[in-house]
Amino acid sequence: MAEKWDVVIIGGGLAGLVAANYLAGNNLSILLIEKGKKAGGRARTDQIRQQYFNLGPHALYKKGKAMSILEELNIQISGRSPKLGGIIVKDNREYKAPFTPLGILETSLLNWKERIEWAKALKKLMTTNTENLAQLTFKQWVEQTSHSANIQSLLYTLGRLATYCHAPEASAKIIVSHLKTVMSGVLYVDNGWQTIIDQLHNKAVISGVQVQTHKSVKYINTMDHDHFSLVLSGDEEISAKYILCTTGPHELHHMLGEKSAFSRPSFAKITPVQGAAFDVALTQLPEPRKLFAMSLTDPIYFSVHSNYARLSDDPGSSVMHVFRYHHPDDTLDGTKVKNELELFLEKMQPGWKKYEITSRYMPQITVNQRLPQLGDEQMLQNSSSIIPGLYIAGDWTSPHSILSEGAASSGKLAAEEIIEKEKSGFRANQ
Incomplete structure (x- = not known):
């Protein structure tokens, strides 16, 4: 017999964990499935040689939807806001x-x-x-x-x-x-975004949500009008009254199969936002006053995050990010891009290699699952009724926002819709 759940959440990133916390405490049996070793998705933080590396530069909007939702869930966040200002580089010259x-x-x-x-x-x-x-x-x-x-x-x-x-x-x-x-300010988070993920995860588990890592969903099948069958990696089968999928659009398409209502041209056109990240930790800054720079002629960013957030077990270390924003049509040469990022870092922090503790280069990371384009709003509003009982959340699913704003707000909204659906069903049966 397949194990039965009221709600199965696919994906343990920010959207899935926010949804789990809102769903908890509503007399629902909830299972969260995460394919990775641990929860977090692209919000995880890796500890390398006592340095805390987010997956590239991360900042939390101080007045944004995600911050409001995290505060609502009583998530404790410490860190500081970077100062406005810095350097603009144009044609190899530096300007205030x-x-x-x-x-x-x-x-x-x-x-x-x-x-x-x-x-x-x-x-x-x-x-x-x-x-x-x-x-x-x-x-x-x-x-x-x-x-x-x-x-x-x-x-x-x-x-x-x-x-x-x-x-x-x-x-x-x-x-x-x-x-x-x-423009209302951002926050760099002490010890990285994993601190947010860990709190969300722990609160969900304490509230009765079951979390299973190292598992993925191979197929989603509709059994009848009020249940789904899910086939997991290892061919384990479970059933769910509601599914909340927080994966990307292409993963969801694969899980539902070619014949599903989700298989439509508009979703096939969804393009991810990607970039190259060079994360670096130094024993000291060769140029302590150069903490932030952006190129006006090339899509490159540099920022020392550790001046505003604790990102190392050694308070003397400096953790920084150099990032290249990719255009969807770019033909990328990973080695060339790395050289480009290293040269920009050398311009900001000359001789940085002498002070290197560790570094990590990721030539092509997905920052957001959807590049927001005209027409997306209508497409995404229609997607909420793909299959009754199937809900979607994640950074790509909100018509109004992307990044952590889209992930957190869509996770909360999907959870509220499931709770309301369950309550309306209960009232109808009274």
């Missing part, structure tokens, strides 16, 4: 970043006319009603905002910083919405 009022006045990147125009662009950014941008690409919005090449480049640079999206054809509504949230 115009991200603060003082920076706007002092930077030599912009002439006086551009400084006034940039200040107006930032004001427009913060006051724009993003609902009015639903039919615009980010490129169209940027070109409407300014005709100055410098200011357009700065807006694209900020867009990459806020969303990791190096694609002007992406949705203006999503990019500008995330930009507005980022």
Whole structure:
């Protein structure tokens, strides 16, 4: 006999664990299946030689949906916010970043006319009603905002910083919405994002959620009108009244099979947001004042996160990230990209190799499962009714947000929909 569950959650990343915590305590039997060794997904933190490495640079929006949801779940988060400012690199020259009022006045990147125009662009950014941008690409919005090449480049640079999206054809509504949230500040988390994952995991388990790692779902079959059959790795079979899938769209498509209602052209076009990450720990910084830099001419980011968060067992160590944002059409040479990132790090921290404790290079990591594009909103609203009893959550499933914002908010929403469905069924049977 197949083991029966009320809810099976597929995936133990941020979305799955948030959902598990909201579902717990509602008299439901809940099983969370995670294919990896431990929960966390792309929010996990790896400890290498006493250094805490997130999977590339991670920041939590201080005024974002994810922070609000984590606070609601009583997750304790410690860390500090990086200072605004830093360096903008253009054509191999360094300029003061115009991200603060003082920076706007002092930077030599912009002439006086551009400084006034940039200040107006930032004001427009913060006051724009993003609902009015639903039919615009980010490129169209940027070109409407300014005709100055410098200011357009700065807006694209900020867009990459806020969303990791190096694609002007992406949705203006999503990019500008995330930009507005980022401008309210971000938090670098002490000991990495694993501290958030561990708390979510432990609270879920204490509340009765069963978590099984090293397991994946091979197939999802509908048995009857109110149950699913799931075939797991090892050909174990279980059944569920509800399924909450937090994997990517292509994994879900594979689990459901070619004949499912999910097999539709719009989902086949979903493109992930990807980048290359070079995570580095040094015994000391050759240039202690250079903590943040972005290139205006190349899609590259550099930031020392350990100045604001504890990311090493040795308080004297420095942990930093160099990141290259990939465009979906890029043809990538991993060795060439690594050299590019090392050269940018050398520019910011000359002679860094002499102080290296450890480093890790990941040439192509998925940052978000969906590059947000025009038309996604309608597509994703329709996806909520793919198969009755099957719910989806994850960074790609929210029509309104991506990254941790999309993951946490969709996890909460899916859990609430399952709880409401169960309550309405109970009322109908009374």
